[in-house]
Amino acid sequence: MRLVSLRALSVALTAAWSCLAAESAVAATAAEPAQVAAAAQQVRDQVVAWRRDIHQHPELGQHEVRTAKLIADQLRKLGLQPRTGIAHTGVVAVLKGGKPGPRIAIRADMDALPVTEPAGLPFASQVKADYRGQPVGVMHACGHDAHVAILLGVATALAAQKEQLPGEVMFVFQPAEEGPPVPGAPFGAAMMLSEGVFKDFKPEAVFGLHVWAGLSVGEVGYRSGPMLASADEWSLTVRGKQTHGSRPWDGVDPITVGAQILLASQSLIARQVNIAATPVVLTAGQFNAGVRFNIIPDEAKLVGTLRTFDAAVREDVIARLRRTAEDYAHAAGASAELQVVNNAPATINDPALTRRVLPSLQRAAGEARVKESAMVTVAEDFSQFANTVPGFYFFVGSTAAGIDPAKAPINHSPQFLLDEGALEVGTKTMLQVALDYLHGG
Numbered sequence: 426m427r428l429v430s431l432r433a434l435s436v437a438l439t440a441a442w443s444c445l446a447a448e449s450a451v452a453a454t455a456a457e458p459a460q461v462a463a464a465a466q467q468v469r470d471q472v473v474a475w476r477r478d479i480h481q482h483p484e485l486g487q488h489e490v491r492t493a494k495l496i497a498d499q500l501r502k503l504g505l506q507p508r509t510g511i512a513h514t515g516v517v518a519v520l521k522g523g524k525p526g527p528r529i530a531i532r533a534d535m536d537a538l539p540v541t542e543p544a545g546l547p548f549a550s551q552v553k554a555d556y557r558g559q560p561v562g563v564m565h566a567c568g569h570d571a572h573v574a575i576l577l578g579v580a581t582a583l584a585a586q587k588e589q590l591p592g593e594v595m596f597v598f599q600p601a602e603e604g605p606p607v608p609g610a611p612f613g614a615a616m617m618l619s620e621g622v623f624k625d626f627k628p629e630a631v632f633g634l635h636v637w638a639g640l641s642v643g644e645v646g647y648r649s650g651p652m653l654a655s656a657d658e659w660s661l662t663v664r665g666k667q668t669h670g671s672r673p674w675d676g677v678d679p680i681t682v683g684a685q686i687l688l689a690s691q692s693l694i695a696r697q698v699n700i701a702a703t704p705v706v707l708t709a710g711q712f713n714a715g716v717r718f719n720i721i722p723d724e725a726k727l728v729g730t731l732r733t734f735d736a737a738v739r740e741d742v743i744a745r746l747r748r749t750a751e752d753y754a755h756a757a758g759a760s761a762e763l764q765v766v767n768n769a770p771a772t773i774n775d776p777a778l779t780r781r782v783l784p785s786l787q788r789a790a791g792e793a794r795v796k797e798s799a800m801v802t803v804a805e806d807f808s809q810f811a812n813t814v815p816g817f818y819f820f821v822g823s824t825a826a827g828i829d830p831a832k833a834p835i836n837h838s839p840q841f842l843l844d845e846g847a848l849e850v851g852t853k854t855m856l857q858v859a860l861d862y863l864h865g866g
């Protein structure tokens with residue numbers, strides 16, 4: 426990959442933008458898509474190089490030290506003054522335009538996953554790390570390498586037209602989107618907010634994107650209102666009374682009670698929740714009990730996830746699950762205790778902001794390639810920012826042409842493979858969204 430010198434890039438971009446300024450004197454509320462595309466194209470090689478570099482050196486949440494340094498170094502080269510070490514390894518910087526205008530924030534997440542990358546790409550990760558006491562491979566299997574590179578590209582293109590730019594843009598590079606290294610510890614977007622990122626600089630809108638295997642490269646997905654689910658981690662402890670496996674009547678069997686509660690929880694979703702109004706998923710991923718074939722243990726433990734799109738429905742399902750667990754346990758002479766930890770609220774795109782931004786997506790990506798997305802049961806802690814100020818989040822297709830996106834390995838799979846064309850589409854669309862918003866479009 427040829428690297429354009431940052432200085433040459435900056436000269437070229439400044440020339441492109443002064444041309445844009447002359448043209449946009451007539452219709453100042455939207456940036457000319459051809460100019461935006463040209464600006465994205467000019468940073469493309471650099472964005473690809475950043476992405477490959479970060480891909481080869483992935484870091485787990487709250488350990489994004491090298492990534493944060495790469496980001497801060499680039500932001501300084503653009504003349505910005507990044508703040509580092511936020512929520513452990515987060516980086517933010519504000520670009521102040523030469524004209525008055527609105528304040529916005531654009532967020533990219535930085536962390537990789539405990540996934541071992543198969544050999545193949547010349548820049549494949551060979552990084553190993555410790556994750557919660559286990560040796561693991563580390564891979565950018567969710568595509569956050571692309572998000573960082575795209576946001577650096579957007580920052581570079583916007584910095585080049587600083588003087589003509591109305592308003593201010595905060596670039597938010599967020600660590601640990603996938604969760605903290607220690608269960609229950611503060612992390613990610615919520616931690617950045619608690620450390621005050623939106624306190625001195627309160628944006629009137631926040632934007633984020635995710636590269637997504639479920640769409641072809643060139644396509645963009647969005648949804649007004651709930652788009653991604655809220656993610657809760659629940660754990661249920663059933664306490665019985667240990668006894669010999671041949672004489673269950675002498676004790677209380679927590680395994681049978683746990684199994685009854687698990688099946689009843691599925692009936693609860695199917696029979697008690699209006700799933701026609703809003704989807705709910707309740708899954709147990711762990712069921713642990715006992716040490717030996719002929720001993721009924723004292724305790725059984727189930728751990729799982731709850732996905733919802735509506736805060737009131739979430740509360741209701743948790744209350745019903747607790748009641749179901751306690752009543753089944755009570756019926757058998759056991760006890761049950763349910764604990765629920767919320768990892769991320771639902772990601773809800775502000776409807777008014779969505780109406781305002783959709784034309785920008787269509788101008789940048791082409792109207793036919795902007796698709797309304799179904800609700801997706803994965804979660805994203807971008808929602809923490811979007812619960813603080815109006816937010817808009819969209820998908821950028823990353824599956825290569827010729828491959829059915831419905832069958833492509835999804836994000837988090839070791840086979841997740843990003844078509845690098847998504848980098849230019851991501852840069853172009855985010856740049857168009859930001860510029861149109863700042864210009865009042």
Ligand SMILES: [Zn+2]
Binds near residue numbers: 567603836837
């Ligand atoms: Zn992920």
Ligand SMILES: [Zn+2]
Binds near residue numbers: 567568602
């Ligand atoms: Zn992700």
